[in-house]
Amino acid sequence: MNGTYKKKTYWANKAAFFGLFIAALLIARFVVLWKSAIVLSGPIKLEFAGLSVCMPMGNGWQTEKQWKYEQSSFALGSFLASGSSSITTLVSCRYLLAAEKAAPEVLFEEKASEVGGTVAETGRIETGGAAEGSQGRGVPAIDWARIEKSKTQFHTFVGVVQLPNNRRLDIEVHQAVGDAGMAEEIFKAVAGGLEFTDNRMLEAGGKIVSEIKNKGLESFLSPRFADSDLSAKSPQGDGREIFFLIKDEKESTIGFAMEVMDSRLAEKPQADVEPEAQLNITAGSFYYIGGRYGQEQAAFFQSDNSFSEFIWRGRTSRPGGRGGTEIVGKDGIMTVKQFSRRVEEKNYQIGPAAMPDVLSEFIFSQMLDSDLKEILVDIIEADGEIIPACIRRAETPNSFDSQNQSGGIDVAGEEPAHVFSIELLDGRGFSEQVYLDGQMQVLRILLRHENIYILERTSTENLLKEFPEQGSYILQSSARGALQQEGEMSEGEQPQEDSK
Numbered sequence: 370m371n372g373t374y375k376k377k378t379y380w381a382n383k384a385a386f387f388g389l390f391i392a393a394l395l396i397a398r399f400v401v402l403w404k405s406a407i408v409l410s411g412p413i414k415l416e417f418a419g420l421s422v423c424m425p426m427g428n429g430w431q432t433e434k435q436w437k438y439e440q441s442s443f444a445l446g447s448f449l450a451s452g453s454s455s456i457t458t459l460v461s462c463r464y465l466l467a468a469e470k471a472a473p474e475v476l477f478e479e480k481a482s483e484v485g486g487t488v489a490e491t492g493r494i495e496t497g498g499a500a501e502g503s504q505g506r507g508v509p510a511i512d513w514a515r516i517e518k519s520k521t522q523f524h525t526f527v528g529v530v531q532l533p534n535n536r537r538l539d540i541e542v543h544q545a546v547g548d549a550g551m552a553e554e555i556f557k558a559v560a561g562g563l564e565f566t567d568n569r570m571l572e573a574g575g576k577i578v579s580e581i582k583n584k585g586l587e588s589f590l591s592p593r594f595a596d597s598d599l600s601a602k603s604p605q606g607d608g609r610e611i612f613f614l615i616k617d618e619k620e621s622t623i624g625f626a627m628e629v630m631d632s633r634l635a636e637k638p639q640a641d642v643e644p645e646a647q648l649n650i651t652a653g654s655f656y657y658i659g660g661r662y663g664q665e666q667a668a669f670f671q672s673d674n675s676f677s678e679f680i681w682r683g684r685t686s687r688p689g690g691r692g693g694t695e696i697v698g699k700d701g702i703m704t705v706k707q708f709s710r711r712v713e714e715k716n717y718q719i720g721p722a723a724m725p726d727v728l729s730e731f732i733f734s735q736m737l738d739s740d741l742k743e744i745l746v747d748i749i750e751a752d753g754e755i756i757p758a759c760i761r762r763a764e765t766p767n768s769f770d771s772q773n774q775s776g777g778i779d780v781a782g783e784e785p786a787h788v789f790s791i792e793l794l795d796g797r798g799f800s801e802q803v804y805l806d807g808q809m810q811v812l813r814i815l816l817r818h819e820n821i822y823i824l825e826r827t828s829t830e831n832l833l834k835e836f837p838e839q840g841s842y843i844l845q846s847s848a849r850g851a852l853q854q855e856g857e858m859s860e861g862e863q864p865q866e867d868s869k
Contacts, residue, residue, distance in 0.1 A: 407558045415443055415464060417570075417745060417757055417794050420538065422462050423562030425449070425555060438795035441466050441717065441755040451546075458552070459543045460559060466747060466755045467703070467717035468537035473512035473529045480527050480541075486518040494528075494560055508563045511540075513556065515549060524549040526556035530563070534571055535701075535720035538563075570745035570759070575721035577735045577744055581728075585674040586650045587632045589731045611810065612832050612843075613824040615658060624658035625832050626824060627842065648672055648680060652727045654751075657839060662688060668751045670727045681725065683751045694752050698725075705753030717755065723747040733789050734809050736762055748793070756795045763788040785812055 408428060412421035415436045424447040426432045432447040442465045449458040474491070481488050494511040509530055516525040524547075528540035540559055544552040581589070590609075615624035630652040648671035656666045668683030681696040693708040698719070707713040724732060726748050736744065741762075748758045785804035793799040802815040814824040832843050 407555055409558060409562055412562070412564060413445060417568065417759065418443075418464060418536070419566035419568045420464060420532075421564045422559065424462075424559065425460055436464070436796075438756075438797075440715075441753075455545075457544065457546050458555065459541075460555060461539075461541045462559070463539045463541075465537045465539065466757065467535055467719045467723070469702075469716055469718045470535075473514075476529055476539075477514035477516070477527060480514075480525070481516045484516060484518070484523075484525055484543075486516040486523070486525065488514050489517040490515040494557075496563075508565045511560050511563075513560070515553070517549070522546050522548070524552040526552050528556065528560055530565075532565065533567060534575065534722060535718050568745060570743060571722055573741055574744040574746035574760075577732055577739060577741065578722055578724050578746065580739065581724075581731050581735050582675040582677070584735075586672065586676065586728065586731070587674055589734060590630060590632045612827050612829060613811075613814075614827045614831065614835065615656075616823040616825065618821040620823065622835055623660065623822075624656065624663070625827075625836055625839070626657070627653075627655045629653040648678065650674060650676070654727060655842060657836070659836070664688075666751070668727065670725065672725075672728075676725065676728060679725065681727070681751065685752075696749070696751075696753050703749070703753075707753065715753070719749070719755070720747055723749055723755065725749045726751060729791075730803070730809075730811065732760060733762075733787065733803070733805060736760070736789075737787065737809075745794075756793050759792045759794060761790045761792075763790070 407425055408430075409423040410426040410432055412423055413433075413435065414421040422445060424430075424432045424445065426447065428449075430447055430449050433445055436443040436445050442463050444464075445462045447460045448456045451457050477488050477491065491512070491514045494513065496508045496510060509532065511528045511530050513526060513528040516527065517523075522545065524544045526540075526542040530538040530540070532538060540556065542552050542556040542559070544555075610627065610629050613626040613628075614622050615626060617623050630650075632650055650672040652670040652672075654666075654668050656664075658664055664685065664687035666683065666685045668681065670679065670681045672679035676698070678699045679697075681698075682694070684691065684693045690709075695706040695708070697704045701719055703717045703719050703723075705715050705717070722745065724746050729746075729748060732744075732746065736742075742764075743759065743761045745757060745759055748756050750756060786807040787805040787809070789803045789805070791801040791803065797818075799816075799818045801817070804812045804814070806812050810826075811824075812826055816822040816824070829843055833840060836843070
């Protein structure tokens, strides 16, 4: 009987152990499933773009909370790290402001070459949303590809969404361990969470830019500057030179700026003339800030009357060294060359709402003519960066100040006829307020960048008094020649950064 009791106890213990083992397996399986479950965040919005994306979160995922501006695009990322802190899965979304036109197959091959793999499978997710170039709600079709690297567990899924106004959204999922099933599931989850609505403000910005092109730049020059006592009219055509004092927040003068624009349009372009010789709209700018951390920036711009073709060259000198940029635009394609330690070149397919910064004040006149109070445009900076900007017109000349948007600085003086605000939407919080007189010339500009600056229109005599060391620029009978000489840069010239 005692032996029978021991035998029963033995089997009971064995059954209990087996039960615990099964329970442990189930718990382990549950933990694995819980860890691998894809939980998406709420919509992370890129407000001005009408776009939102849901990214993986929780269960070890590290997810960015907002989009970040990076070289004419916006990026959003999320990654999963193992216990050793090495990243096992990476998800990224990139919203390109001026994506080059290319078939999805070409983009997939480029990405496969970049990661050292091959395209194993392609497909398309039909979402029923707006088609490329149309207006409406919903996400256009998503073209995708699966990329594999031989003899590895590295898997990549890439998705491309062509959006209106030459925008594009790229989705990438990279997985370093496991099978392709998990990477595919993550990709489909993120793609399924996309939301997109066309931005009417961007459409309005494209309309304003199109109207400026149709009118021609020359039409904005002649009537605006004919009677200006602070402008110098070119004997060869219509144009002006305007000077500004640059002041800091305490209204101490720290620098100056010169802006030049000319029109020398031929009656009809000659077929045997080099294209650059037909770029008869010229503009130049020169900015100087003195002091220990001072800098100089000069740029020279040439364009045809509709700025369908333009060349823009510039240099910047600061305590850290010198750099230069050359921008060539033609038929919607913009090539940007950066000259520093090495030459870098990038191509962009600019959208219908793109406008070079040097011409941006024409937007104000056209907004008044079109009776639009708020638009979105892509400002092309002198360094080649493309930054979306919201431009608003004040209901009355002092309405922005009444909302305490002047930063507490007294911008009183000559009464402005019009006031516009420019908000740069790259996440830095930079903004400008531009005060115009009745002839649509700039009276003063309030800049809120890293610091607050005020640009006040002034005369040649005041500049000579404040900055005699820059007299070679100020006193020349044609400052255009000085700016052109400073702004031009041959392709072979590469300014070198200081080694310090």
